[in-house]
Amino acid sequence: MSRLSEHSLFQLTLVRMREFIREPEALFWALIFPIALAAGLGIAFRNQPPQVLTIAAVTPRLAEALRQEKLLNVMELPPALAEQSLRNGKVVFLAEPASDGSVAYRYDDTNPEGRQARMLADQAIQRASGRRDPVAGSDRIMREPGSRYIDFLIPGLIGMGIMGNAVWGLGFSIVDARRKKLLKRIIATPMPKHYYLLSFLLWRLLLLVVEVGVPLAFGALVFGVPLRGSALALIAISILGALAFSALGLLVASRVRTIEAISGLANATMVPMWIVSGVFFSSQRFPDLVQPLIKALPLTAVIDALRANMLQGAGFAQMAPQAAVLGAWLVVCFGLALKLFRWR
Amino acid sequence: MQEQATKAGLRVRTLRKAYKDVVAVDGIDLEVHAGECFGLLGPNGAGKTTTIEICEGLTEPDSGEVELLGLHWKTDSEALRQRLGIQLQETQLSEKLTVLETLQLFRSFFRQGPGAEEAIQKVQLEEKRDARVGSLSGGQKQRLALACALVGDPDLLFLDEPTTGLDPQARRQLWDLIEEFKLAGRTILLTTHYMEEAERLCDRVAIMDHGKVISQGTPRELIASIGVEHVVEFSAGNTTLDLAGIGRIPGVRDVRSENGSVLMQVTELHQAVPALLAELNRQGVPLTELRTHSATLEDVFVHLTGRHLRDE
Numbered sequence: 160m161s162r163l164s165e166h167s168l169f170q171l172t173l174v175r176m177r178e179f180i181r182e183p184e185a186l187f188w189a190l191i192f193p194i195a196l197a198a199g200l201g202i203a204f205r206n207q208p209p210q211v212l213t214i215a216a217v218t219p220r221l222a223e224a225l226r227q228e229k230l231l232n233v234m235e236l237p238p239a240l241a242e243q244s245l246r247n248g249k250v251v252f253l254a255e256p257a258s259d260g261s262v263a264y265r266y267d268d269t270n271p272e273g274r275q276a277r278m279l280a281d282q283a284i285q286r287a288s289g290r291r292d293p294v295a296g297s298d299r300i301m302r303e304p305g306s307r308y309i310d311f312l313i314p315g316l317i318g319m320g321i322m323g324n325a326v327w328g329l330g331f332s333i334v335d336a337r338r339k340k341l342l343k344r345i346i347a348t349p350m351p352k353h354y355y356l357l358s359f360l361l362w363r364l365l366l367l368v369v370e371v372g373v374p375l376a377f378g379a380l381v382f383g384v385p386l387r388g389s390a391l392a393l394i395a396i397s398i399l400g401a402l403a404f405s406a407l408g409l410l411v412a413s414r415v416r417t418i419e420a421i422s423g424l425a426n427a428t429m430v431p432m433w434i435v436s437g438v439f440f441s442s443q444r445f446p447d448l449v450q451p452l453i454k455a456l457p458l459t460a461v462i463d464a465l466r467a468n469m470l471q472g473a474g475f476a477q478m479a480p481q482a483a484v485l486g487a488w489l490v491v492c493f494g495l496a497l498k499l500f501r502w503r
Numbered sequence: 504m505q506e507q508a509t510k511a512g513l514r515v516r517t518l519r520k521a522y523k524d525v526v527a528v529d530g531i532d533l534e535v536h537a538g539e540c541f542g543l544l545g546p547n548g549a550g551k552t553t554t555i556e557i558c559e560g561l562t563e564p565d566s567g568e569v570e571l572l573g574l575h576w577k578t579d580s581e582a583l584r585q586r587l588g589i590q591l592q593e594t595q596l597s598e599k600l601t602v603l604e605t606l607q608l609f610r611s612f613f614r615q616g617p618g619a620e621e622a623i624q625k626v627q628l629e630e631k632r633d634a635r636v637g638s639l640s641g642g643q644k645q646r647l648a649l650a651c652a653l654v655g656d657p658d659l660l661f662l663d664e665p666t667t668g669l670d671p672q673a674r675r676q677l678w679d680l681i682e683e684f685k686l687a688g689r690t691i692l693l694t695t696h697y698m699e700e701a702e703r704l705c706d707r708v709a710i711m712d713h714g715k716v717i718s719q720g721t722p723r724e725l726i727a728s729i730g731v732e733h734v735v736e737f738s739a740g741n742t743t744l745d746l747a748g749i750g751r752i753p754g755v756r757d758v759r760s761e762n763g764s765v766l767m768q769v770t771e772l773h774q775a776v777p778a779l780l781a782e783l784n785r786q787g788v789p790l791t792e793l794r795t796h797s798a799t800l801e802d803v804f805v806h807l808t809g810r811h812l813r814d815e
Contacts, residue, residue, distance in 0.1 A: 167611040174600060174608055181599040339595035347559055347591065348612040349584035349655070503561075 167350055171358035172365075178332065179362070189324050189370060193316045194377050197309070200439075201382050204308035212276045214252035215241040221254045221262065224287030228279050252276035254284070305385050305470050313378035314465035315438035320370045321397065322404045322432065322458050326425050328366075329359050329408030334421040343503040352502075356409065363405050364398065371397045388468030392475050396468065396482065400461040403485040406492035407457065413499040432458035460484035512537045512659055512690035513558060518567035520553050527553040529714035530567070535707075540681075540691040542705030544698065544800060546812050550714040551694035552592055555663050558692065559589050572658055585614055588657030590648050592664045592694075598637030602628055605636060606650055613655035622650040626680060642673025649680060660684065662693040666700060678703055696812050698800035710804060717807050726798050729806040731756050731768040735775060738764040738792040745786055752778045757806070764792065768802065 163169050179185055213232045216222040222235040236244060244250045245265060251272045257263040262284055266273035286292075336342045346352060378384035386393075411428055415421045435442055435449075436458035445453060453459050464481035467473035475482075513535040520528040528550045535541040543551045556562040558569055560576045560583065569576065574583050596605050606619035617625070623632055626646040631639060639647065645665060652660060665681065666674040674697075681704055685691060695701055701708050702722045709719045718725055726732075749767065750758045754775050757768040769775035772795060783790055804812050 165611055167608075170608045170611040174597065174604070177604065178597060178599050336597075340591060340593060341595065341597065343561060344589075344591050344594040344596075344651075347561055347584075347587075347589040348609065349581065349614075350612040 168354045168358060168361070171350075171354055172361045175332070175358055175362035176365070179328070179366070185328075188327075189320070189366070190373060193320050193370075193374050197313060197316050197374060197377060198381070200312055201309040204312075210272075212252065212272055212279070213250050214254065214276050214280060215244055215250040217241050217253070217255045221256070221284070224284050225254065225280055227287060228283040231276065231279055231283070252280060254280055305387075307382075309378065309382045310384050310470055311441075311466070312439070313374060313382075313384045314469055315462050317371055317374050317397075318400070318436070318458055318462035318465055319433065319438045320374065321367070321400045321461060322407075322429060324366065324370055325363055325401055325404035326408040326411060326429055328363065329405055330412040330415075330421045330425045331418070332359070333409070333412040334415050334418060337501070337503065338416055338418065340503070346502045359409075360402065360405055363401050367397055367401045384469070386469055387472035389474045392473070392478060393465070393468050395475070396461065396464045396478055396485075399482055399485045399489070400457070400464075403457050403461075403489040403492070406489050406496060409496040410492045410499070413496045414501050429458075432456050435459070437462055455484060457485055457488045460488075512539065512572065513541075513692060514568075514570045515554070515558065516568040518554065518557060518569065519565045520550075520557060520562065521565055526714050528557070528564070531709075531711070531714070531716045533709055533716070533719075535690060535692055537690050538688050539706045540685050540693065540704055542701040542708040543692070543694040543711055544696065544701040544705075544708050544804070544812070545694075545711035546696055546804075546810070549711040551696075551711055552663055553714075554711070555661055555692060555694050556591075559587065559661050560584075585655060586658045588652035588655060588660040590652045590660075590662045590665060592667070594648060596636050596644070596647065596651070598635060600636055601633050602631050602636065602639070602647055603633060605647060606654055609651040610654040616654050616656035619654065622654050625653060625683075626650040627676075640673070642669050642676060645669060645673070645677055646680065649677070653684075658690065660689050660691045662691065664694055664696070666695070666697065674700075698804070698812060701800055708800065710800070710807065712804075712808050718803065722800055725800060725803045729756075729768070729798065729803055731770060731798050731802065731806070733769050733772040733775070734796055734798055734802055735767040735769055735772070735779065736764055736792075736794045736796075737767075737779070737790060739783065739788045740791050742788050744788060748786065749779065749782055752782060754778075768798070768806070 211230055211232050213234065214225065215234050215236045216225055217236060217238050219235060222233050225231055225233045234244070234250060238255065241250070241253050241255070245253045251266060251270060253265040255263050255265070264277050264280065266277055268274060333342070336345075345355060375386070379386060407428065411424050412421060415424060435445060435453050436456050438458070442453050442459060460481040464473070464478040467477055513533065515531065515533040517530050517532060518528050519526070519530050531550075531554065533541070543554060545551050553562060557564045558571065560580060571583060572586060576583065600608070602623060603619055606622050610616065610619050610622070623629055626649055628643060628646055628650065631643055636644065636647065649662070649665065652662070662681070666677050669677065678700065681691070681693075685704070693704065705722065707719070707721050708725060709716045710725070711717070718728065720728070744760070744765065746758050746760060746765070749755065749765070752775060754769050754771045755767050756770065759766050767775070767779070776795070780790070801812055804810070
């Protein structure tokens with residue numbers, strides 16, 4: 160055995176790793192689950208190609224005019240059938256000649272597709288009847304990575320992973336060891352106490368490479384999620400986040416003696432942040448009044464910083480406010496945890 | 504002074520510890536000599552674990568003094584931790600680690616001592632070297648816990664109920680191991696509520712009850728102190744007995760009725776048994792069961808407290 164492998168900090172960190180990789184569920188929730196979630200949501204909310212609306216026309220002339228519009232799928236139907244199709248939703252819009260030579264549009268004005276079809280149809284008919292637009296407009300289509308849902312989601316999932324793994328990882332392990340009186344046994348040895356806590360942090364940082372790296376690589380390779388900011392800043396904010404959440408996990412676990420209690424407490428700590436911190440949807444949707452509060456949460460800080468870095472190319476300077484929030488959580492939680500922590 | 508200090512493995516003076524309204528340890532004095540195996544014997548709740556955990560530096564006493572290997576917790580805790588081997592009651596070691604990994608971890612906490620492999624040999628767990636702790640039997644887990652206490656090559660070994668919950672075979676195996684360490688000259692303080700364990704392993708014993716040491720000495724001395732060498736136990740079915748008549752038999756010290764049988768403490772077995780048979784015959788009582796055994800520490804405890812060690 161070399162000197163390093165005989166060092167108790169090395170041995171303790173090795174124990175953390177062994178306990179983690181020998182727990183298949185932990186592996187699943189920490190690594191596989193976020194990727195599956197990202198893949199599922201990425202596919203479900205992928206940006207759709209422009210939608211073609213199906214409409215009906217009752218005369219060949221109207222149908223001919225409407226077919227000039229590429230975003231309309233025009234069916235020429237006899238009046239009775241056309242009306243029936245409108246009623247059962249097969250078409251969203253029906254154009255028929257009115258008695259005075261004008262054209263009548265029939266559609267449900269509460270249905271956005273109906274309203275859209277009316278605009279497109281009316282434009283097509285006017286143009287077919289000789290209208291000339293006073294100002295010509297031309298389209299330049301932009302579908303750029305960075306503005307899609309998956310681009311929004313990946314930083315959110317990474318933040319959620321850093322939080323979940325730290326709070327669960329520390330919380331469960333420590334409470335389990337306390338419950339089994341293993342904590343008490345271990346402080347009955349000459350081991351320096353801070354080594355025990357330090358081993359959790361070391362293992363957390365090792366795991367961070369995987370828990371940030373894997374979803375990041377997955378997003379970039381599969382969905383082309385951009386990485387515009389400095390990689391160093393991204394690593395730094397991830398480490399700071401992992402430390403802040405580890406301190407939070409330590410605080411949550413500082414006195415709890417049962418697995419049931421730690422499950423409840425960890426959930427009570429994390430679920431509100433999952434909802435308000437903008438993992439799946441923007442935290443801007445909450446009222447202005449509570450925005451300062453939401454911004455002060457550690458998960459909001461991590462996710463905002465990651466998004467700014469990945470999507471807008473933010474560097475250290477732009478991420479300073481979020482870093483300050485995380486630093487404050489780190490210091491306060493760690494300080495409190497040291498005061499409250501019970502070894503038995 | 505220094506020499507005297509090293510001679511005394513462990514010295515405890517007027518130790519007191521109360522939890523809320525319960526006095527767990529009520530002013531006890533103990534002295535364990537170097538190289539001796541000393542037992543704290545008593546029922547559950549007698550204060551044994553509190554006493555041993557105060558000695559181990561895990562619990563702060565309300566008052567009193569503890570001196571181990573001539574050192575004190577207040578001033579020498581780091582040096583002490585290196586020299587103590589500790590087995591706690593009911594510690595569950597991490598189930599996902601192997602035997603070897605567990606011992607490597609514990610070995611890494613100490614500056615010196617046998618390697619993990621050597622410790623495995625000492626407690627005869629070679630076959631389980633690479634088995635997960637979760638797959639071990641109760642006896643194997645206790646042997647591993649013992650190995651964890653030995654990897655620092657301790658001068659003073661604390662064993663808190665080392666065989667509680669084990670089957671008789673596993674218990675005997677552990678006793679053999681502890682006896683080997685005794686022969687190696689280690690000082691051992693152990694707690695137990697098994698009188699056979701105390702009789703077999705301990706050079707001296709302190710009997711504890713309600714936080715106090717009620718008797719102290721070698722097992723022989725303690726048994727001799729109650730002036731009784733044998734115990735006769737018999738049942739007479741459901742018939743009513745004249746216990747006073749039996750008590751008048753020469754050499755009978757004490758007679759008590761318990762769970763349908765009668766316990767007599769006697770000095771001379773060969774005289775008491777024929778006399779008992781004659782007395783039962785006189786009373787016209789049929790004898791359904793008769794047993795005798797030499798007096799044990801259990802009988803000492805019964806004599807001193809009127810209760811059994813394992814009564815709850």
